[in-house]
Amino acid sequence: MDDLSDRIYTAFEPRMPSALEQALEVVERDVRARGITGALRLITPGDGALTWVEFQGGYHGAGIIADGDINDLLADVAEAVQETIMELTWKVWPVCATHDRGLHVGCEQGLTVWRCTGDGTHTAAPVGELP
Known part of the structure; x- marks a missing residue:
């Protein structure tokens, strides 16, 4: 891993209450790197079993269950x-x-x-590191 990846994954504790917020911060770097503006936040309506990502006041999808390892949680948030x-x-x-x-x-x-x-499958960038 390079230095940035080390910092991302060293600071990321999957069982911490703020693990989803940390994952959202990592993914938000990619959103901003691509020029997308608008508020991103996590919302947990109802019984609190699922969390959604809200963007510009709306959300979509099946929701996120905050469990699994670092990669699972980061992938779910992304x-x-x-x-x-x-x-x-x-x-x-x-x-x-x-x-x-x-x-x-x-x-x-x-x-x-x-x-x-494209051209077979290739990795464009680690999540959080899009140019």
């Missing part, structure tokens, strides 16, 4: 952010800069990453 942004803006996010295709969350060598299917 997918929730992606799903919510795309549903509310009607635009694909994030997009591979090389192939102009939508990226998908995956895991590679212990990191949660954004992957592209």
Whole structure:
């Protein structure tokens, strides 16, 4: 892992109450890196069993259950952010800069990453590190 990845994963404790907030902060770096503005936050309506990502006042999807390891939780939050942004803006996010295709969350060598299917499958960047 490089230095930034070490800092992301060292500070990330999956059983801490703030684990979802930490994961959202990591994913939000990618949102801002791609020029998307608007408030992102976590909401837990109802019985508190599920959490959703709210973007610009709306949310979408099946919700997040805060369990699993670091990669599972970060992947769940990244997918929730992606799903919510795309549903509310009607635009694909994030997009591979090389192939102009939508990226998908995956895991590679212990990191949660954004992957592209252009020219076979390649990793565009670890989640939180999109250029």
